[in-house]
Amino acid sequence: MPTEHPNTGKPTWLFRCKYCDSIRRFRRTDGCSKFSNERQHISATNLVAHLNKCTRLPVEQKLKAVKACLNHPSEPETLTPAQASVASVFRSSPRALVQQPVAISNSLFHSTLIQGVVRDNYPLTFGEGRGMQQVFALTSPHFKLPSHQTMRTNLDKLYDILKGRVLHLLKSQDSRVVVTSDAWTSKTFAYSLGGVVITFIDKHWNYQEFVLDVVHLDADHTGVGMGQRLFKSLDCMGAAANVIASVTDNASNNQTMNAELSKRIREKYEISLRVDNMSVTCLCHALHLICGAIFTQLKAMDSLESDDMYAAVKSFEEGEVIENSAEVLEEEGRLRSEDCPPGHSGPPDNFDDDLSDLEVYEQPGDSISPQPSQRTPGSEPNNTLNCVQKVHEIAVHITSSAKRRKRMRNIIRALKLEPRAVIKSVRVRWNSILAEIRRALLLKPAFNQYVATLDEGKTGKQQTAARALKKKLTIKDEEWDIMDELVKILEYFESATRAFSVRGRTSLHSVLSTYALLRSKLFEARNRLSALFESEDPFGIIEALAAGERKLEKYFEMAKDNDLTLIASILHPGMRLAHFRDTKRWGSSGPLLTERGQKLLEFLYEDYRLDSQETMSPAGQSTELPGTLPAQKSWLDSLLDSPSEAINFALYPEELRDYFDGRYRYNGGDVLIWWKEHETHFPVLSRIARDFLAIPATSVSVERLFSRCKLVMSDYRNMSVETARKIITSQQWMDAGIGFDLPDFISNNNN
Structure with a gap:
């Protein structure tokens, strides 16, 4: 005052x-x-x-x-339960909040800056740009932005402190870990990397998933080479002796990689991991191949059997919603913002489309051949297009120029349809073809009118060419009906792909039920259409569904033969053994799965029980499985309709008997929450569940990692593989909660 x-x-x-x-x-x-x-x-x-x-x-x-307080960065973000569980390991004592800091040390500024640069994917030259220097000169003139050499040194310090935390975190766990891996090569072939992701269920029953390492493959994509590098990364982080399973896609070299990994674990730690009992094939990859088989039969895709073809697919994210892509949303924005002139009917717009982008010539049968770059797979001159190919050709025609897109927008507005953009598929992605067909069905009147008015306002050769194209692309009502059937079938596969692509949840237990449900949907659809068309298949849809069934049966049999998948299913409290007694769903394989699963769980129960008495920890022990033993519900919850007849389990140990009898009911929701609540009732089984339910059903986590790699290792950034490795792993570790409450690690005293 x-x-x-x-x-x-x-x-x-x-x-x-x-x-x-x-x-x-x-x-x-x-x-x-x-x-x-x-x-x-x-x-x-x-x-x-x-x-x-x-x-x-x-x-x-x-x-x-x-x-x-000032020597710690603030943490404004909200943590997930899994992140909070990890962060609690490294949280310091509660500290007061100070609204207006009076001083920040230079080392604290450097510590916080490198974290921000890495997390938000800024270049290490962040402090050398004149723009940022201008901003900081205004807002924080007492701080001098560091050079890229200093930032690189600070990156090393950040990586080292985060790596130390990862080592501490893994050492503090008493559960087994699962490794998921894959290889990636940049578009320019400058980088060839292997991604290593581990998953485990921590002591608080949180499903943990984070990147362990990004390894330099040096163009060596052989199974042996990848297996050696994978073991080295796991061993360096103290996780090799705790591996229980390896999840990969279906590439041909992955079996060799797992064999090499198993060999090295056995040689160093005397732990036996049989390759057939440790390998899990990515479900999303299998679903992609099944749907790919259907569209390949319809000549809408090329065969996806080769590793090279699937490598092209991995450049896209699994579970991505095509309808929400930036390109589609931008076109819909234009559709909503443009005003249709009063009295304008849409089609007769006199755009003078001369079809100059097509090789238009008249042949017997009025067949028009598109350019090779736009030709639908399998379509050649004089060949009649099926309905799926027609939709794609129309979508290509509409989206090939701004003039045609505007014409289509006018038609959509004139017909007062929902303002949605035309979607053009990518021939290596089945879900983009599904989105293309589904959008065409939504815009069916506009598609029909667009084709019907192709020849309006044209004369001479242009009119002849337009009429030939019009005849070629006209879609009959019966063809629209067939595509509607196809969409209904494939949407089950789309729902499954999206459900299994969700991050941070256990899902291996639902693989067998998913295959069973999808098989029944394909079988029912094929039988219904066969009865409708009798002995004919005028649209090729019946044979396409049969091709999908054959592919599905192959991967379904692989999943049923996999002990890990069966054990995880039985450890789902909504399934247990009773789930496989549904003869309608499982047929003759049901009793075999029940008997084999029962023996597997008995074996594991005894092994874990003895191990608990001796060491109280499964880490470092061999748990090899016997190879010769015979509201609207979510997608996963919808698979749990099981028969309720009781089985006599009187001869089992009490813990197994209580579990098999269903003494403690499961009412839906997160499986791990159920196990957490009943851990005291099942002390041995809960330890088995923590190990086996940690196994993911897909390798989507690694593909998600590669999406980050594309951002960090772009053509515009010149960095070494080692620098990129430290940036990517540090990003992922901080996102997992491992970077919570970091000290001032730049100063000499960072303890």
Whole structure:
């Protein structure tokens, strides 16, 4: 408050401590009554000194506490349960929140800056740009932005402290880990990397999934080479001895890779992991091949059997919603923003489309051949297109120029249809073809009118060519009906792909039920259409579904033969053994699965029970499976309709008997929450569940990692593989919660 000094009468500012009666005075400019208008420099030393002396000052407001708080970055983000579980391992003692920091050390600034640059994928030259220097000169003139050499050194320090935390985290777990791996090569072939992701269920029953390493393959994609590098990464992080399973796609070299990994684990740790019992094939890859078989039969896709073809698919994210892509949303934005002129009917727009982008010539049968770059797979001159090919050719025609897109927008508005953009598929992605057909069905009147008016306003050769194209692309009502049937069938596969692509949830237990459901849907659809068309297949749809069935049966049999998949299914409290007694769903394989699953769980129960008595930890022990033993529900919850007849389990140990009898019911929801709540009732089975339910059903996590790799290792950034590796792994570790509450690791004293 403004006042005068009691002794000299000179104008002063008086500050009174709100916790004690102490006062402090400072010189005031004569006539100044507002502190904000004071032009004289006022030193805060006198006030700061009082923070150390005031006896009534709360502990959290003392100078020592303030400095401690300032030496930690704030954490404004909301953590998921899995992230919070990891963060709790590294959380320091609770600290007070200070609304207005009075000082930030240069080392703390550097520590926080490198974290921000890495997390948000800025270049290490962030501090060398004139733009950022201008911003910081205005907002924080006392800080000098570091050079890229300093940022690279700080990256090393960030990586080292995060790696130490990963080592500590893995060492503190008593559950087994699962490794998911895959290879990736950049478009320019400058980088050839292997991604290593591990999953496990922690002590609090949170499903943990994070990147362990990004390894430099140096163009060596052989199974042996990848197996050696995979083992080295796992061993370096202390996880090799705890591996229980390896999840990969269906590439031909992965079996060799798992064999090499198993061999090295056996040689160093004397732990036996049989290749057939440790390998899990990615479900999403299998679903892609099944749907690919259907569309290949319809000549809408090329065969996806080769590793090279599937490598092209992995450049896209599994579970991506094509309808929400940026290109589609931008076109829909234009559709909504443009005004249709009054009285404008749409089609006769006189756009003078000369079809110059097509090789238009008239042949017997009025067949028009598109350019090779736009030709549907399997379509050649004089060949009649099936309905799926027609939709694609129309979509290509519409989207090939701004003029045609605008014409289609006018038609959509004139017909007062829902303002949706035409989707053009990518021939290696089955889900994009599904989206293309589904959107065509939604815009059916517009598609029909677009084709029907191709020849309007044209004369001479252009009219002849347009009429030939019109005849070629006209879609009959029966063809629209067939495509509607196809969409209904494939949407089950789409729902499954999206459900299994969700991050941070256990899903291996639902693989067998998913295959069973999808097989029944394909079988029912094929039988219904066969009865409708009798012995004919005028649209090729019946043989296409049969091709999908054959492919599905192959992967279904592989899944049924996999002990890990069967055990995970039985450990789902909504399935148990009773689930496989549904003869309608499982047929003759049901009793065999029940018997084999029962023996497998008995074997594991005894193995884990003895291990608990001896070491109280499964880590480092061999758990080889016997190879010669015989509201609207979510997708996963919808698979759990099981028969309720009781089985006599009187001869089992009490824990197994209680589980098989269903003494503690499962009412839906997160399986891990059920196990957490009933852990005390099933002390041995819960340990088995923690290990086997940690196995993912897909390798989507690695493909998600490669999406990040594309951003970091772009053509515009010149960096070494080692720098890229440290950036990517540090990003992933911080996103997993491992970077929570980091100290000032740039200063000498960072403990």
